[in-house]
Amino acid sequence: MRFYLSTLAGHRRGVLILLGWSALEGVPAFFGGKLVGTAVDRGFAAGDPLAGVLWLLAFAALAVAGALGQRQVFARLGDVVEPMRDALVTRVVKGVLNDPAHRRTPDASAVAMITRHVEVVRDATAGVLVQARALLVTTVAALVGLATTAASLFWLVVVPIVAALLLFGLMLPSLAKRQRDTVMADERTAEASGAVLTGLRDVAACSASDEAYDDICTQINRQARATINVAWANSLRATVIALGGFAPIVLLVACAPPLVASGRLTTGAVLAAVVYLTNSVNPALHGLARTTSTVVMRLMVALTRLQEAAPPADKEDGEEIPSNGEFVLRDVTFGWSPDAEPVLRDVSLTLRPGDHLAVVGPSGIGKSTMASLLTGLMPPDNGRVLFGGAPVDRVLPEVRHHAIALIPQETYLFTGTVRENLALLAPWATDEDLLHSVEQVGAKQLLDRLGGLDAALGHAGEGLSAGEAQLLALARVYVTSASVVILDEATSHLDPAAEARVERAFARRDGILVVIAHRLSSALRANRVLVMDGGRPLLGTHEHLLKTSPLYGQLMLAWDPTHHEETPLPKR
Amino acid sequence: MAKPGDALLFSVVRGDHRPWLLLLNAAVATTGGLLLPSALARAVDMALGGTFVLVTVLWLLLLAGTEIIGDAIGIVLAATITSRATAWLRRRLAQHLLAVGHPSPFAAGDAVSRMTGDCGNAGGVAVTLITLLVTAVSSAGAVVALALLDWRLAAVFAVSVPLAMLLVRTHMQLTADDVLTYQEVSGEVSARLLDSVSGLRTIAAAGIADRETGRVLQPLPRLAAAGAGMWRTQAKMMWRAGLLLPAVEVAVLTAAGFGVLEGRLSPGDVLAALGYAALGMGVVGQIPQLTALERTRASATRIAEVLDTPPPARPPVVRGSGIALRNVSVDGALHDVSITIPEGAFAAIVGSSGAGKSTLAAVLGGLSTVDSGTVVRDGEVGYAFERPALLGATIGRSIGYGTDADESQVRDAAVAAQVHDVLIRLPQGYETPLADAPLSGGEAQRIGLARAIVRDPEVLVLDDATASLDTVTEAKVDAALTTALPGRTRVVVTHRPATAARADLVVWLEDGRVRGTGTHQRLWDDEDYRAVFTGGE
Structure with a gap:
């Protein structure tokens, strides 16, 4: 009123x-x-x-x-x-x-x-x-x-x-x-x-x-x-x-x-x-x-x-400037309410450029929370999420949005040309840049079918399958200069082959890649794995976790019993 | 100019007897209203005569009472007619959209706006028409009353009638375009907002809310222009009406004044003449009603557009044991697909994204129609989806949706789908309203599974329905399904090699064609098949 x-x-x-x-x-x-x-x-x-x-x-x-x-x-x-x-x-x-x-x-x-x-x-x-x-x-x-x-x-x-x-x-x-x-x-x-x-x-x-x-x-x-x-x-x-x-x-x-x-x-x-x-x-x-x-x-x-x-938005922007590209999580705890069981408890971890982390665990355990904390969408209840030494949610928004890219499971496509959709986060990108990233994530065929960059998309990617929409969202982030890329089940609608191609493409970029895994095969491609099962999260390499975590072993076994016969457990 | 919606509007009016009651009521009230100026004239003359006459005052009271009570009844009747007509249209639209079924040619947001907005507009047609009719009759009655007072008054007044008609005609043409443009652009803004809302997380993480606001609002100038156009037309009409009315009044008053001068009329009659002139010009004051009529027609056209879309022909299912497809093609998705799944078998459909797996699953159970070819199957099909839309008032009802399953059947299905433990922890358990239940994607999937299980179908089609479950939970669900529905034909669309390995038969799709069929173990020898799961690692 x-x-x-x-x-x-x-x-x-x-x-x-x-x-x-x-x-x-x-x-x-x-x-x-x-x-x-x-x-x-x-x-x-x-x-x-x-x-x-x-x-x-x-x-x-x-x-x-x-x-x-x-x-x-x-x-x-x-x-x-x-x-x-x-x-x-x-x-x-x-x-x-x-x-x-x-x-x-x-x-x-x-x-x-x-x-x-x-x-x-x-x-x-x-x-x-x-x-x-x-x-x-x-x-x-x-x-x-x-x-x-x-x-x-x-x-x-x-x-x-x-x-x-x-x-x-x-x-x-x-x-x-x-x-x-x-x-x-x-x-x-x-x-x-x-x-x-x-x-x-x-x-x-x-x-x-x-x-x-x-x-x-x-x-x-x-x-x-x-x-x-x-x-x-x-x-x-x-x-x-x-x-x-x-x-x-x-x-x-x-x-x-x-x-x-x-x-x-x-x-x-x-x-x-x-x-x-x-x-x-x-x-x-x-x-x-x-x-x-x-x-x-x-x-x-x-x-x-x-x-x-539409409640009035009144958020205060941070002004910190990160000093390098490192992510440091120190004793991070987060719960949806003070009484609820925390989703994350005492997570400590350091991510350096070149790191490729996979986050695995049962559905509904709160893996997406990790993504929200890393992007600074939410501050942790306890502990600190530092990006380049500064609390990530207090980093100057322009810098933060430029450096950290999140691709969520639900894609955002709008009515406009394919070019407009792909260049959403990198308005400066040339057509060659866009075509290159399309090629890298394996969306070339899709782009050809649509009719190239000038083709028009309808509302909400009308006429595209969920997987195709995800491919476009992935190419959109690939073309940016973000040094931290977080895929939050961003490949859930792709088949495993396409998923592998996408993850490998992102891993080839410099910087940090965090994959909130939809399938356990994602863990095989990462150099470190964070296992979340409601308790204190486990962090280690695939081989290390196979030896030390029964939950991880169980997850891996259930993933593909056919492999079990020839090779006891899948290797990287 | 006839519009496609006009026939629909006609049937809206025809379907109810109340419009006749409203008309009758309006006839009585209008008669009272028409007699009122002359009664007022007599009362004023009485007052000017300096003696109080009871009958004159009572007559005035009686007429005023008739008009006031008539108006009161009219309000309730009009609301009843409009709301019943709206409800009738909405029910018809809902029924038809349900009959057209899936996939619907109308986007959900658009269909909802037709249901809520357009039906409301079109439902007002009877009242709008009656209002226009009554005004016309009352105007005509006023002219007669003027003539009874003094034929000169009526003659003066009659000169203005053609002018009024001209005014009414131009208005119809002027507003229609702006109204339609306004509705279209407004729908476009909604559709854009819906796009952005589904990408809220992307927008928040990239900090581009302001830019995307701009994108959503891009059509706004066109909206404002159409809106301004509507007001301009309105202003033009009000100006003409505003001039016409006093001009007629002055003309009639002058004529009446000379009547007083020559002793034909009393001073009270001057007031009566003024009253009748205003009543007679009432038709000009109906401009908003004309806009409403225009909007009503535009809305009815949008409703008729849906109602005129024929439901797709669903050819009768050929009965047979198990499921068989013979040379089935679906435009753009499947090409000449022939497969046979024996009764009681567990079949997996695998393939890369866009290979046509979901279309095949939809065709198998008759969820969507085929362009050519035959589908043979027996018995009821239960579907579960990767992203189920849960429907029904409560969580429990969303499982039993479309069936008359009782509480214990619902519970058993939820147990089998590994979701019972989640549901009993909700604020009101199974009675929790669906809107108040915070559900993750995996929980919704398992409720969707329970919904398929409770129907106890002959054939179970799971279209990636366990994709959000971790592999441990998926294995539990799988085992529970085998126990809950033993011996049923099961078709599973999957990306997981473990699931494919458990299947009796794997249908491997590539670009809408069957690339291979057989067991997972046998197909696994093919490098291309392995690549479907591993990406060639």
Whole structure:
């Protein structure tokens, strides 16, 4: 909400211009009743048609001014609303992409939800600016106009309006609750359909179309009921507002006869008062009942949701400069929470340029945590992760990102040319550099099939298999000048042959290579192996570990029993 | 100009009787609204006459009451109609997307936005149309009322009608393009955001969040331009409407003024004339409704696009024992593949990345269709995947998904898949909502396995379904599968030599063709075969 207001404030000039034009738009409301009343009173009814026509022409001139104001209001609306939407989208996208702590990354339906909320904010802002502004300008102008023409009836008119508005305010909390329920139902519908639509393959595999359909329908029907619930509240509210708008008119005509009879009220004044109420105040009140409150409510809910989707990033950048290319881990311990069993316990290890480390262990044991610690994405709970003598998470970001490259299991491909995708981390790379790295990781055939560097990729590497996508992600890092490369199961979708080729290619580069192993064959290619099994990790060469670690032996045996017959244990 | 979605919108309106109720309600409320200005005129004349007449005031109250209550009922009815129509469209869309099945020609994000956004827009069609109709009728009624007051008033007013029609017509053409562009660009931004979100770890590690934000937001200027275009059109319309309305009012008021001068009309009638003029011009104030109608049609077109996509023809399965493929081809993936897997056999499918292993697995169990050739098999097929999408409300339900398996069957399957120990440690055990369960890739894989086991299929197809498991766990799962589902045909896509070695039969794929079949031990003699696993080391 604060962000929203500050963004609007950032377009203060636009908003002020908008309000300026609104004032112009309110002019007919202010003078309208009076001019019509006078035209009849002093013109037509007094037998002076020329005066009547002139007063009406004055009314017309004001109306033109009002229309001009309205035109400008709408034309300016784009100047406020569109940049506001741009700023909102920018901030949300930035927030989502800048949040490495996202343990549960948003999925397709969450992204669709973000888009919808942004649209709600856009429409609602426009709605508020049009309706609430019109209500304010018109009502105030008309009431002031009324006070100047028929002062004796002023309170008669104002009290019902104020009472209705108060009652309306009292109904807001229950309305807000129903409105929130609707939004929640909306989200659940999106979630339920999102889950099924992203999992169509699995629905087919389970022959579960019926259950999937039922799950979606449950949410769809709930959503429909919630919408109808809100409508009941809206209907009640509209009635209150309508009564508040109409009661003054009835009171006016009911109380006017004695005042007119005694001459305290002129024909013109009565006409003016009725015109103010019917032509200005009533439409404005109806506008409030019909849209504004719903819109404001939707606006608030959407803003809260967007805030949750993209929390503001406030991370402080480090400024340390590493003195060399060495990694030193000293008694590093890390756990997801203070009570949980640590994922890493007392890891000490030194990596020098030329080192090739494989990290092996059962699935789910937290091997990826190693990768996150080494890249400085997370600081350790205890101990130190030093890169060139400086804590890696405190290293100047430009230096750190330049020197250390991580390739995670889930690849990032975006819509654009193959060249753009490959040069993501090395924008300076020439086509030859790119082709060379493609060749090195064994993606030449793939590149030829795609149609070369200029070929276009669809969203999320559409049309590529998971393995092919990984090959492109690997070539992308190969072309960089990173001196530390961490493959976090980055070859999980490749066949073992392709995996071996990739690892060998990276090992040929200078610097440090850390392979979070998906298959144990990775350990055979490394000059050192870190075994993680939940306890204190073991570090050593393949041969050393075979002798000393029963777990390592067991892992190796299970990997390929056919080899067991001829050669007891696989050798490097 | 007819759009593909118009027929769909027609069936939305036709499927419900409530629009008729709304119409009836609107008829009563509109009648009240049409009589109201004249009642107000009588009341004002009464006030100006200086004597209080009860009947006049009561008549005014009655009409106002009718209008207010009618409006209140109208709000609930309109919401009911819209939400039911939306739900109907959503159910139809869901049903059709499920019928089209896998692989779907519509990206998941796009399909979700059609389901949530477009169905909501299109569901409002009946209410939008009725609102437009009622406004038109009430405008016509207002003209008649003016004529009853004084034919000159109606004549003056009638001059403005062609102008109003012109206004309405141009607006339809002006907004359609911008609205469509806006929706398209907005979808493009979502798709880009989804790309980046899946690569969040890459982006974080490389520190390129700001650059990638720029990439996601690249289409933003086009979005803003389309948005600004919509506002400009709106402004133009408001300007015309803003001029037209007072111009008509002044014309009618002048005519009414002369009526007062000549004693044909009372001062109250002037107010009535003003009221009827405003009512009559109400049709011009329907500009937002026209935009809504345009959006409704655009959305309906996007829904119709899905509904008009025919579900792929799934030829009936040829029954036979075991599984056999005869000259099966799938465009771009498999070429003339013929294999026979005897009933009860354990077959492994091996090959390099992109050799067509997953396609073969999908074809074997009928998950996707073939372009040519025949598939012969018997009995139900259970699938487990490398990255299963888990569905259903709870963890337990995600295992029993699509079946009526009871608690103990679910539990037994989880035990066999080596995941029971993980699940009982979740906050609410098997009842933990799927969304609240933090699962690693390997845990999800094992739940996916349990989901295949619980169906007790004749044929089990594991498409790299143990890839995230370490080899020790994999061996345990393998042994448990043999115990839980004895004697079933089992087809396993694998990268692991140990798995291939356990198989009765290995199908070795290369570039979508069968390169060889036989036992692992026999194929192992071939250097090319060994290279599939070891990379030629």
